[in-house]
Amino acid sequence: MIFIYQFAFTRFLLSFRNPRMDPSLSAKDLHFDGVPVRVYQPKAPSAGPRKGFLFFHGGAGMIGSIGKSSAFLLLLLKSVKLHGDYRLSPEHLPPAQYKDCLAATIHLIQNAVSHGVDPSKIIVGGDSAGGNYACVVAQKLVERSDLPKLRAQVLIYPNTQAMDINLPCHQQNNSMPILFRENVVYFGMKYIGKDPSLAGQLLKGSHVPDSMRLKYGKWVSPDNIPERFKVRGYKQVPLAPYKPEVYRQLRELLEPDISCLFVEDSVIQKLPETLLVSCEYDIIRDDGLLYKKRLEDNGVKVNWFHVENGFHGVISLFDSGVFTFPAAIELMESIIDFVKNL
Numbered sequence: 001m002i003f004i005y006q007f008a009f010t011r012f013l014l015s016f017r018n019p020r021m022d023p024s025l026s027a028k029d030l031h032f033d034g035v036p037v038r039v040y041q042p043k044a045p046s047a048g049p050r051k052g053f054l055f056f057h058g059g060a061g062m063i064g065s066i067g068k069s070s071a072f073l074l075l076l077l078k079s080v081k082l083h084g085d086y087r088l089s090p091e092h093l094p095p096a097q098y099k100d101c102l103a104a105t106i107h108l109i110q111n112a113v114s115h116g117v118d119p120s121k122i123i124v125g126g127d128s129a130g131g132n133y134a135c136v137v138a139q140k141l142v143e144r145s146d147l148p149k150l151r152a153q154v155l156i157y158p159n160t161q162a163m164d165i166n167l168p169c170h171q172q173n174n175s176m177p178i179l180f181r182e183n184v185v186y187f188g189m190k191y192i193g194k195d196p197s198l199a200g201q202l203l204k205g206s207h208v209p210d211s212m213r214l215k216y217g218k219w220v221s222p223d224n225i226p227e228r229f230k231v232r233g234y235k236q237v238p239l240a241p242y243k244p245e246v247y248r249q250l251r252e253l254l255e256p257d258i259s260c261l262f263v264e265d266s267v268i269q270k271l272p273e274t275l276l277v278s279c280e281y282d283i284i285r286d287d288g289l290l291y292k293k294r295l296e297d298n299g300v301k302v303n304w305f306h307v308e309n310g311f312h313g314v315i316s317l318f319d320s321g322v323f324t325f326p327a328a329i330e331l332m333e334s335i336i337d338f339v340k341n342l
Contacts, residue, residue, distance in 0.1 A: 025081075029066075032084070032107035035100045038066045039115060040081035051079035051151070052117035053339060054108055058128030058156075058313070060187040061089050061097045079339060080117050082108060086133070093193045095257050101126075101133040102140055109147050119148045123339060125275075127315050128284075131158025135260040135291070142270035149272060152342055154335060156277045157312055160261040160287040162188060162253035163212070164220050165203050166237040168230050169285035176281045179312040184283055192252055205239030207250040213239060216254075216262050224293045225286050261291055268298040275303045275338040277331055279310030305334035 028039045042050075057064040066085040086100035105124055112119035126134040138153045165185060174181045185199040201207055222236055256263040274295055278288040295302050307314070310327040318328040 032104040032111075035104040035107075036066060036085040037104055037108075038083045038085075040083070041116060042080075046116065049113065049118035049121075050116055051121040051123065051339065051342060052082060052108060052112060052115065053079050053123045053125065053154075054082045054084050054105055055154075056084050056086065056101050056124075056126035056130035056133045058126065058130045058316075059088075061086075061094065061129045061191050062187065063088070080115055082115075089191045090193055094191065094252065097129070098133045098136045098140075098257060102137050105137050105141070106144075106147065121151045121342065122148070123152045123154060123342065124150060125154030125156065125335075126158070127156035128312065129159065131155040131288075132160065132258070132260060134158070135160065136257055138271055139256070139260060139263050139267050142267055152273045152275065152338075153271070154275045154277075154338065155288065155291070156315060156331070156335075157279055157282050157284060157288055158260075158276075158291065159184075159284050160291040161216075161220055161259045162202070162250075163208050163216055163259065163262075164205060164239065166205070167220075167222060167286040168225060168232075168234040169283060169287075171234055172232045173281050173283045173285065173311075176283060176311055179283045181283055188253065192250070192258075194249055198246065198249060201240075201243065201246045202250060202253070206241060206243040207246045208239055208254065209242055209244075209247055212254060213242075219261055219294060220290060222286075225289050229286065229289065261287070261294060265298055268294055268300065271295065271298075271300050273301045273303070273342070275305065275335065277305050277307065277334060279307045279312060279314060279327070279331075281309070281311040283312055303338055305331070305338075307331050 024043055025040045026043055030037050030039055057066070066083045084101055084104040087096045089097065108115070108117070109119055109122055112122065124134045124137050134153050134155060135158055138150055141147065141150060165181065170181050185202045186196050188202065189196040189199050222234070252258060254262065276288055276292045278285050292302055292304055307327050307330055310331060314325055314328045315331055317325045318332050
């Protein structure tokens with residue numbers, strides 16, 4: 001019950017958040033193929049089309065909106081910033097979220113010029129769940145030969161797998177605000193509209209068929225996580241015996257549309273240059289590290305920035321006055337440098 005109140009309270013708090021607006025920018029609310037998008041553009045004239053950065057907010061797919069998220073996109077100078085919204089769960093169950101993000105991205109690519117954007121310089125990105133949607137969008141677009149390729153993706157502590165919830169990050173950061181291990185699995189159940197009582201089975205891994213353990217185990221293995229991320233403590237916990245009835249109820253969590261780590265190599269190899277941001281005290285830190293390794297193993301150029309004092313959700317505290325965290329500024333500067341240098 002405490003999670004229900006926490007979820008409702010977080011939505012309530014965000015309803016009061018009004019990010020500051022940079023006076024050098026104009027903002028316009030539009031719809032891209034029916035999806036709400038806020039477009040930020042520099043008021044200063046440009047000699048030609050600009051880069052376009054389409055960002056998807058975090059919030060477990062259940063919290064947040066284009067009007068209430070961090071205003072950090074306003075600082076990405078010399079580019080057009082677009083903040084894409086998506087329908088929220090549990091009112092709208094997946095795959096509504098990634099499909100909205102994909103539709104908005106395709107619309108931007110096809111109509112880039114009308115927004116002052118170079119169609120060959122479009123970047124997708126997001127934080128947390130938004131990072132997951134950016135992953136999926138980039139994967140879905142690699143086979144679209146009728147569209148220009150994405151220039152890059154920016155993945156800020158994305159969740160990328162729902163197979164093993166006992167990795168080093170889960171053990172080390174179990175009680176680290178703002179996201180606890182129990183929250184992760186509870187929100188996962190609510191996100192897909194399933195009974196939260198199944199959370200215990202997800203934590204143990206009994207939802208993973210033996211065939212998937214054999215196929216995906218090499219990608220989720222803690223051996224793929226650098227030793228430096230195990231020094232704060234880690235004991236490997238094998239997955240519990242497989243329970244078919246649990247898998248039948250939770251199978252969508254293991255599909256690449258949610259567990260984007262599990263897409264085939266042939267897709268990974270075609271992904272664009274990537275900035276991957278991880279935070280030391282993040283409960284899902286290792287999801288990003290595992291995805292980073294998959295990208296690198298398949299020849300994708302990865303720029304990695306690790307925030308030593310960062311935690312999950314820190315990006316939302318970038319412009320919070322006296323509550324602004326130095327780690328959030330660090331993270332922001334890494335994104336700005338990456339986008340400027342593309």
